[in-house]
Amino acid sequence: MTRADALRSGRTPFVLATVVRVERPTSARPGDRALVLPDGTVEGFVGGHCAEHTVRTQGLRLLSTGESTLLRITPDGGEETVTEGMVTVGNHCLSEGSLDIFLEAMLPPMLVHVYGTAPVARALADIGRALGHDVRLLPDSTGALPADLGAVVVATHGRGEEPTLTAAVRAGVPYVGLIASRKRGAAVLAALDLTDEERARVHTPAGLDIGARTAPEIAVSVYAELIAERRSDG
Template sequence: MAGEELLAQADTLRAGRRPFVLATVVRAQRPTSAKPGDRALVLPDGTVEGFVGGHCAESTVRSQCIRLLGTGQSALLRITPEEMAEKAEEGVVTVGNPCLSGGALEIFLEPQLPPALVAVHGDAPVARALASVGGALGYDVRPADPLPEDADAVLVASHGCDEESVLRAAVAAGVGYIALVASRRRGAAVLEALGLPPEAVHTPAGLDIGARTPAEIAVSVYAEMIASRGAADG
């Protein structure tokens, strides 16, 4: 696959919210079949599109890329023909692969993970602030009606307009973070009407930072979302 075709394929994967790793050869010590600048895309199922070396190098790249897709962290992969235990330090992973026919490779592995998909429901000032602040944070912000299939978070700020149906759909879909912008009393009433436990929906939404303006409320909601994600990862 030519370089331009490979980059076009990468753009297609990003547009489809499909994760992959971009692998780029940055150094090649002869004898190797790869040369600096060679690239490949590695998909979660182990598919390799492009070229970063022969079968032996490709197998090492594949296994390391699949590992990095789980962490989201980039790394420099060094492959040597010596038999040695894998060594990782400060973003550099060194792997001995006796299968290589001499030479050595250094390949930069860059995971490309889709941004968090945040669905926002409502057209009030707070809802508009949630959309703009989410965009500034680099999230993929979309309307919550209809609910995107792979939404990571659902934020409801519609002042009671069609909120119950959106919340019900989000809970049924198992969305990781669901928030309802409402007073404590109204939020509790909505959950009771839906027959949901308090832990199912974050309401009042956001961390208590003394937020007053729509933008400040949006910041508090995203701060709570980030904190919730960190707690889940922990």
């Protein structure tokens, strides 16, 4: 397993920096690569200290936006310039050459916990994975929730719903949904040991009202709501 593969499996975000073009004199060559980690560590080689410092700075910026860009580092002075798909940085301590480095943000897919074993839970897992999410299908809630958990959907049909929902809300999970009828969902919300504001964060019935009836249709409605909420927050 490569270092990049290990970071992906551990859900650690990083930026892959690849030298794609050089104007000599430079110490880097096309194809040289490095990884920029969230703590600012640079693993690999994309040039000397000056180039590495610029790659680190730009890489950390991309980790916060999730974007990718072409970075051009030149020995010229002047302010940083940004055009579509490219950032140009003048670095006085660089040698006379210049570097073009592609910076690719590698963020882990959204982590989704689906609780339950019924057809709706299985459909939520299948469709979520088809959308590229990292979906964990769990029979019930056990242990602490991961810090980067993006969504919790409870489809246990009355079994262990309250502690699972309460834990997800208190952990600050961005999307919390309960698969239930409107009447039963309201009853579950009323029983939660949460404030009114916290209860309002639980989506029930989970999903957009698209007239869904089958398990796959319900799953589609849930992810549609999740996507819409993420876009509005962004």
